[in-house]
Amino acid sequence: MGDRRRSRRLAAALAAAGLALGTAACGSGSGSAGSGDPKTLEVWTRSNPDSAATYDRVFAAFTKKTGIRIDYQPVVNFDQQLQSRASTKDLPDVMINDTALMGSYQSQGLLKPIDPASITGHGQITAKSWSSTVGIDGRHYGIPYSRQAQTLMIRKDWLHKLGLRAPTTWQELLTVAKAFADRDPDGDGKKDTYGMVAPGSAMNGYTAWWGANFLWQGGANIIEKDGSGYRPAMDSAAAVRTVTWMKDNLFCGDNGVLQPGAVSAITGTATDFQDGNAGMYLTGPYNITTFDTTPGKARYEVVPAPAGPAGNDVLADGENVYFGARTGKTAQERALAAFLISAEGQKIAMTSVGGHQPVVRIPTNSTLDAAKVRGDARWSVVQKAYETASEQFPNAPDFAPIKQDTADSLNAIFTYCGSDVRSGLKELNDTLAGDLKDQDLLK
């Protein structure tokens, strides 16, 4: 009897151990429902639950139309998750993620090359958009899905109160910023307002991301195409001039031109425009939904970025549709891509239902007009900026280390107001040369 009890206990222990192992085995497996089913596509997007709700509607419409089911996974920490999936050698069939990541993914062998002609409706995407998905080997690795360009959000009521106009040049930008800081635009009798919001932290490369607008407006580039490769260009006269201007006037100039704590602010913590403390924010149009709630739709307007010495180019980015390598469902993937870039698919993704964030900002389908689809004239400002005055980060190389090193260096220059810009940028240029060399792209 005692023995039986003992063996039972033993069995229980073994069962518990087996359970633990089994759970662990499940955890390390692929976890994708029906990855072998040809009628189901596994699709990943880098989305929070809010924008995922919009994707849900897009995919539902696709399934209704074609009968191809979508196993949809909105993933917030996309790249970490993708790395662990890559190690199982079983990638999602279709991914929608940032344009800037294309070079990184391609260099890791994660993407399938795409022939634009094989996607139905490819002619409705402009040649300019298609050219942004060409990889280092000259083949396409993504399908342009959504685009955006940064614009200046500015407090209309503050301008009106101080009798000012929205700035169109850097000089006017400084004048307005100083007026916002000094002349009490919110009328509370306290000196508690600031000119402009800047996410100046080096985390995730924010300084380089936000600062790129000014670099281009000043005629500088981070890296430049050089034959079949690239060369670093942050030691150019234009770069030194531009970074010096930013340091002297924005970060180290009069108090109040930027919000306090700009050198350690990331987009998540730089909420001064929403909070009504700062009057300007050069940022992406996805913030329009947020800003319409606070500070309020009637209180601000969307205008093109003020021009620097070399024009008013702003940073453009967006999302591409990528096909995972070696997934073996090419026909279904092409059908989904064709739907995503069709006028019908883009329209669903551009509209907000139940207050959820739309996932297509500027449509890549050239038959659509963002302002008309949304019934919101402000979007034509964004679309015009994208079409006529925008640049993208070069995405054929793996741009992540280049962006991070640029951000680290700019953040240091802007933090130490006494630092020498020229030697700081010279050092950055050497670091960038090293990054390019690591990718065999330095010529």
Added chain:
Amino acid sequence: MTATVTAPARRRGFSRKAVLPWLFLAPGLLLALVFKFLPMGKGIWLSFFKVRPFLGDKWVGLDNYTRVLGDHRFQDAVGHTLVLGVGISLGAILVGFLLALLLEGQARSLKLVRTAVFLPVVTATAVVGELWRLMYYPTSDGLINNALGFLGIGPTQFLDNPGTALWATMVMGIWMGAPYNMVIILAGLAGVDRSLYEAAAMDGVSLWQRLRYITLPAIRPALGIVLTLAAIRGLRVFTEVYVLTFGGPAGSTEVWMTRAYTLGFTRNDIGGASAASVVLLCVTLLLTVTVNHLRKRGDVR
């Protein structure tokens, strides 16, 4: 089955007795194996490769290690890590000790205060970071700057000045870590023989002498635990920096683990990040063994 087993079972009784506890431990051990030791082994393994999850890893030998140890950004991080690790650990022990002295006792009100003081330990670090960022807000709207304003001191840019950011992070770390130490030291204090205090009072000793010759020797074991934990945790400081400054501004709060994180997740260099983590593991191991050795030697004496 049961009948046939009885005879040999007696002979193997001893070994089975020895095996049984291990069997009961098996679920826990398996969990530790799968979620701790295997990933750790994998990490050490990966540190010798250029990691390319999809294309297959490429053996590079000690290349990752020479790269990490030769990188000036990592070298800069060593200093910050030491200052922050040692500062937070010792600060948290000192503050924990003071809190324990203040809050020792049985009164109900003390229990309430102890619970309140312990709250930082159970609060999510992300929340703590957000809280301190608000308190450190660089204008007079910030709580701390507001208080300083009453003393006539102008607003300080705690987190945006590379000269103060590291110290500001340290203060938050101490605030988070001290209550945990307090609890361990409180347990030690509860075991101090009261009659010693009474005898000391009759001898008319000063407060300092009482602390030095009675309290501190009596809570030696508790301090030993606290010190060992500090040695294990000190150098792997990460979350405090991650939630507050993420290494900025101008890299002035960059510590070993934030650098490893950037290498692994922003630059996609998992091999390099693994090498950096293994280096930290070795240093921590060495430190822990040393502290334990010193502690045991002290105990014998």
